[in-house]
Amino acid sequence: MLSQFVIGAAGGLYIGDLLFYAISFIILVALVKHFAWGPITKMMDKRANKISGDLDYAEKSRNEAEQLAAKRQSELDKSQSEATKIVSTARQNGEKQRQTIVTQAQSDADNLKDKAQKDIAQERADALKGAQKDISALSIEIASKIIQKELNAADQKALIDSYIEGLGKQNGAR
Amino acid sequence: MNEESFVVKFLGLTFNLTNVVSGLVAMIIVFFLVWYLSRNLALRPKGKQNVLEAIIDFTNGIVSSNIPGEQGKRFNLLAFVLFLFIFVSNQLGLMIEFIIGGKTLIKSPTSDVMVTMSLALMVLLLSHYFGVVVFGAKGYLVNSYLKPVSFMLPIELIEEFTNFLTLAFRLYGNIFAGEVLLTLIGGVAKSHGLLTEVVALPLALIWQGFSVFIGSIQAYVFVTLSMVYISRKVEVEE
Numbered sequence: 001m002l003s004q005f006v007i008g009a010a011g012g013l014y015i016g017d018l019l020f021y022a023i024s025f026i027i028l029v030a031l032v033k034h035f036a037w038g039p040i041t042k043m044m045d046k047r048a049n050k051i052s053g054d055l056d057y058a059e060k061s062r063n064e065a066e067q068l069a070a071k072r073q074s075e076l077d078k079s080q081s082e083a084t085k086i087v088s089t090a091r092q093n094g095e096k097q098r099q100t101i102v103t104q105a106q107s108d109a110d111n112l113k114d115k116a117q118k119d120i121a122q123e124r125a126d127a128l129k130g131a132q133k134d135i136s137a138l139s140i141e142i143a144s145k146i147i148q149k150e151l152n153a154a155d156q157k158a159l160i161d162s163y164i165e166g167l168g169k170q171n172g173a174r
Numbered sequence: 175m176n177e178e179s180f181v182v183k184f185l186g187l188t189f190n191l192t193n194v195v196s197g198l199v200a201m202i203i204v205f206f207l208v209w210y211l212s213r214n215l216a217l218r219p220k221g222k223q224n225v226l227e228a229i230i231d232f233t234n235g236i237v238s239s240n241i242p243g244e245q246g247k248r249f250n251l252l253a254f255v256l257f258l259f260i261f262v263s264n265q266l267g268l269m270i271e272f273i274i275g276g277k278t279l280i281k282s283p284t285s286d287v288m289v290t291m292s293l294a295l296m297v298l299l300l301s302h303y304f305g306v307v308v309f310g311a312k313g314y315l316v317n318s319y320l321k322p323v324s325f326m327l328p329i330e331l332i333e334e335f336t337n338f339l340t341l342a343f344r345l346y347g348n349i350f351a352g353e354v355l356l357t358l359i360g361g362v363a364k365s366h367g368l369l370t371e372v373v374a375l376p377l378a379l380i381w382q383g384f385s386v387f388i389g390s391i392q393a394y395v396f397v398t399l400s401m402v403y404i405s406r407k408v409e410v411e412e
Contacts, residue, residue, distance in 0.1 A: 014288050016187035020194050021292040028201045029255045035205075036212035037251050040226055043215045050217065 136164050180277055196283040199270075200263040208258065233257050233397065240401040245308075245408060249401065252300070257397045260284060260293070260345065264389030267353050268382055284392075285349040287342065294342035297400040298334070305407030318407055341399055348392045352385040 139160050144153060180191035211226035219227055233253040237246045267282025283289045305314040319330045359381060363374035 014181070014188045014190045014193065016189035017193045017286075017288045018292045018295070019187065020189065021197055021289060022296055024197065024201055025255075025259070025293075025296065028205060028259065029251060031205055032208055032255050033251055036208035036226070037254065039215050040212050040223070040230065041250075043217065043219075044227065044230070047217055047219075 132164065132168065136160060139164070180279065190286070190288065192278050192281065193283055193286050193289050196266060196280050197263070197289065199280055200259060200266050200283055203262050203266070204255070204258045207262075229258070230254060236394070236397050237401050240398070241405040241408065246401075246405075249404060253397050253401060256293070256297070256400065257393055260396050261390060261393035263289075264349050264393055265386060267349070268356070268385050268389070282349050282353060282389075284345055285353045287346045287350075290346040291338075291342040293345075293396070294338050297341070298338050298403060301400075301404040301407040304404060308408045314407070317410065337403055341396065341403070344399075345392050345396050348388050352381070352388055355381055356385065 140153075140157055143156055143160060147156070182189050182191055208226065211222045213222075215223055230250075234250050236257075237249050237253045240246070241249060263282055263284040265282075266280070267285055270280050272278065272280035284293075302314075305318055308314075309317050319327050356378065359374050359378045363371045363378065
């Protein structure tokens, strides 16, 4: 048993073993590399790549989402201000329109009133003129009936005309 | 544990058939283990693929803690196979003890000093080889032996041999002692019939469990030290 501790003792140093182990170990390494190590390290690398790729992708997607959110927010703000602007413009327009309509109505009403006044004055004048004629004719008729014999028609008419003239003057001065 | 073993001479070289057969068995076990574990690989690992990836992460961790960066990646495979081989070898003798005509055929290969010396020699030769690959012949000599201070040269040279011997003997001693004690407990069990068997059974159980633990630790230690020695050759000394 102790002979194993003495290196170089007869039969103790098995150089053959050394060679056998060296060669077979190399073969074992080659076999393991070909059948197990290669595929599994490839798979592990692939997984590592996939994970890092997925992480990159997630990062990118997050950035994109944030950008979109910011864009949406700014657009929302913009549309809000736009809406306010539209509303205020509409209000201004409405105000203006109201103003013009009111003004128009005012002027129309004034016009109508003027016209109506003019018409009324005209009508009154016409009526007066008609009445003057009628009254003079009527008066002549009445007067001629009352004082048929004493006055001739021409003197009578001149007298009444002068009277009506005075009446008309009185009326016009009033 | 039986010290008798088959020895054959072939092409002028001496072969210890026990070591050859045990080593071959261990290697076959390792190969079929990883072959089985690496079937049906998927991007989303499950079941046995997780086991294999856990082992790979473990050995990659050993490598990267000693040889950081891209430099260490080329040693990942070596560390993986070395760890599995030594681990299986350490446990092999606990599971199987195959004896024909008083001569052992299968035991733990690592309980033979020749095997551990072969492994240690392989690792240290690799460390020197990669030292030359990384720094060139001159740079390798300067980096390995004349830095940080040149008067340490004799100690550095002696260290090369002590590294080799301690690496080999640490593994060998642990596993050999474990098997010797198991054999002794076995001897006690058989010595006085039923009584000693009852006494020896729990002892054997405890020692078996402890040997599994030692075997795992020693596989880890061997790989770690291998990577330390390699890193001292391929990393710049300050």
